[in-house]
Amino acid sequence: MMKTRMIKPGDRLKKLYSAGVMLAAMLLLQACSSTPLQPWHTERLDEEFTVQKAEHINSLDDYLKLEDRLFRQLDEQIYAQGETGSDHQLDRYSPGSAADPRGRKPDWNRSFELRVNNPRGGVLLLHGMSDSPYSLHTLGLALNQRGYQVLGLRLPGHGTAPSGLRFINRQDMAAAVHLGMSHLSEQLGDRPIHIIGYSTGASLALEYSLDAMEGKATPVPASLVLISPAIGVHAAAALAGVKNALASVPGLGGKAFLQVQPEFDPYKYNSFATNASTVVHRVTRSVASRIQARAAENPERVLPPVLVFKSTVDATVTTDAVVDDLLEHLKPHRHELVLFDINRYAVVKARLLVSDPAPLTDRVVNDDQLPFSVTLVTNQDSSTTEVISKTRPPYSKALLPAVDINQAWPPGVISLSHVALPFSPLDSLYGQRLPDNQEFLFLGQMAIQGERGLLKIPTDWLLRLRYNPFYDYLEDRTLNWVDRVKDDTPSEARY
Secondary structure: OOOOOOOOHHHHHHHHHHHHHHHHHHHHHHHHHOOOOOHHHHOOOOOOOOHHHHOOOOOHHHHHHHHHHHHHHHHHHOHHHOOOOHHHOOOOOOOOOOOOHHHOOOOOOOOEEEOOOOOOEEEEEEOOOOOOHHHHHHHHHHHHHOOEEEEEEOOOOOOOOHHHHHOOOHHHHHHHHHHHHHHHHHHHOOOOEEEEEEOHHHHHHHHHHHHHHOOOOOOOOOOEEEEOOOOOOOHHHHHHHHHHHHOOOOOOHHHHEEEOOOOOOOOOOOOEEHHHHHHHHHHHHHHHHHHHHHHHHOOOOOOOOEEEEEEOOOOOOOHHHHHHOOHHHOOOOOOEEEEEOOOHHHHHHHOOOOOOOHHHHHHHHHOOOOOOEEEEEEEOOOOOOEEEEEEEOOOOOOOOOOEEEEEEOOOOOOOOOOOOOOOOOOOOOOOOOOOOOOOOOOOOOOOOOOOOOOOOOOHHHHHOOOOOOOHHHHHHHHHHHHHOOOOOOOHHHHO
16 A cells, blocks of 8 residues: 655645745846846936826826926936947937937927917827837827827836836826816816827827726816727736846846846837836726726726727737727717728638637627627638728617728738837828938838847837828827717717
C-alpha cells in the first residue's frame, strides 16, 4: 500500500518562501535586462492638474495658466536633459529634433479652443490614454467650420512625458472633463453641447454623462460620439495594479511600465505606464456597472443619444463590450453603431487571414432583438475594393438599401485598427502619403523592407494602420449627427 506523506505546516511555509524567492529573482533578472528608463519615464511634473488643485482652478483660463507652467517645467526638467545631434533626430525629447513637437505650430499636445461667431452649439473633444488633443484636432476643425465652438481638452498626464501616466487617476481626469463642460456651458448657455470621446476619452465621456443624468454635473450632453470606445478591455488589465506595486521595490522600477519604447511620436507616448492600464480598467468597469444599474432603475433616461464608430478588429478594446455593456441597455431607436469591416477583397486574394471577425459582424447585423441601429461599412462584394454602407434599423433583420460611399480600400490595407479611426489619409503625421514639407517627421503609411533590428521604430508599430481610409465618411456622419440636435429641442426630447 502506498503511504501518504503528511505535509507539515512548516514544509508548506518553506515551499512558499522558496517560490517567493524564485519569483523575486525572476523579477530582478527581468528588471536588470529591461530597457533602461530615461528622465521622461521617471521625472514627475508637479504642475499637472489634480483634484487637489481643482479647488483653486475655477475656470478654463486657470486650467490653461497651470498648463503653461506645466510645459515650462517640461522644458526645464526633461528637454534640458535631452541629447542633441544627428543621432537623435527621431528622439521626441531631443531639443530641435524632427520629433520635437515644440517646433510645430500650434503644438497640438496642448489644450485648444476654436471659437466662432454666434455658435450653434459646442463640442468637447476627449482624447485617449497616452494620446494628446492632436488625435481629434482634424474633426474639431471640421466642427468649428460647421459653426460649433470646440474645446480640445488635454487630459492630465498627457502631452508632456510618459512619466505623467504613472501618477494619474480617474478622479483627476474626471475633474478636468467637468471643468471643460462647465466652461462650454458658461459660454453657450442653453445651446446644445456634445462630447466626442476617443478610446479612454469615450469612457470619460460616458462617466461624465452618467454624472449629469444623475444630477451630479451640468450640463447634460446633447449627444455623444464615441470613437474606438474603451468600454471593455482585456481581463489581464486588472493585474496591472500588482505589477505597478512592485515598481516601488528597489531594482524593479521598470515595472512601472508595461512597455518601454523609443519616444519618436511627437503627439503620443510609445511607452505605456502600468498605472495607466489600471486606470483604464477601473474606468471601464465603473462605467459598465453604472450603465447596467441605471438601465434597471430608469430605462427611459440612461444616456443621451450615442453614435459609436468601431473597427470590427481592434487589438485594444472589444466590440462585444460595446454591445453588451453599452448599447443594449439604452433606450431604443436613439443610438447607432457604425462598424468598419475588414477588406474582404484583400482577404480572399491574399488568403492570409487568421481570425475572421465575421461571426461578430453577423451577430450585430442580423440580431433583430438589438434596440439600436447598426451600419456596416464593407466591400460591395469580395471581388472589389469598392465600399458600401449597409444599415439595419433597431429590432429588424431587414437591411435598408445599400449606400455607395464613393470610397475604396487602398492597396495593401487589410483592415482598420484601434488607432486609425480619427485620422484622415491627408494627416501630415500619420496619413497615407508623405507631406509636401519634407522637414516634418512622417509616421504614416511606409513601404519599408530590409533586415530586422535595423530601425528605431518597432516593426509591429509600422504594421499597424495609422489612418482611416474612410475618414471622410466618419466626419460626415459625425457632423450630420450633431446637427440633428436643434437649438430649440427640449432637453427631455433628446433621450
